[in-house]
Amino acid sequence: VQLQASGGGLVQAGGSLRLSCAASKRTFSNYAMGWFRRAPGNEREFVAVINWNGVSTYYADSVKGRFTISRDNAKNTVYLQMNSLKSEDTAVYYCARDRTPYGGYSQSALRYDYWGQGTQVTVSS
Numbered sequence: 001v002q003l004q005a006s007g008g009g010l011v012q013a014g015g016s017l018r019l020s021c022a023a024s025k026r027t028f029s030n031y032a033m034g035w036f037r038r039a040p041g042n043e044r045e046f047v048a049v050i051n052w053n054g055v056s057t058y059y060a061d062s063v064k065g066r067f068t069i070s071r072d073n074a075k076n077t078v079y080l081q082m083n084s085l086k087s088e089d090t091a092v093y094y095c096a097r098d099r100t101p102y103g104g105y106s107q108s109a110l111r112y113d114y115w116g117q118g119t120q121v122t123v124s125s
Contacts, residue, residue: 039090080095
């Protein structure tokens with residue numbers, strides 16, 4: 001399984017970006033998908049997750065109300081809409097696939113077995 005993240009860039013504080021993560025296999029639709037990020041000097045942190053059929057989502061407190069995760073299983077793609085961006089959102093963003101088909105979802109990176117290459121998001125203040 002290959003995951004290709006895209007959509008990062010440079011944006012001013014208060015602006016918006018939409019990240020995409022395209023998966024190479026049709027079985028994408030059987031798995032929860034998550035977004036994580038890593039800022040310079042920081043540990044990787046959970047951002048958001050969506051369950052396999054898109055019914056359930058969960059967000060880190062730091063992005064709740066500003067970010068929205070969604071998926072289009074027909075296109076094997078998961079999205080992260082990021083609004084009201086802040087300088088502290090600056091990081092490399094990674095998408096990842098949960099290791100358990102039709103399972104629940106988790107904030108723990110240990111639950112994810114395939115990772116995209118990351119896309120840089122830089123928010124200028």
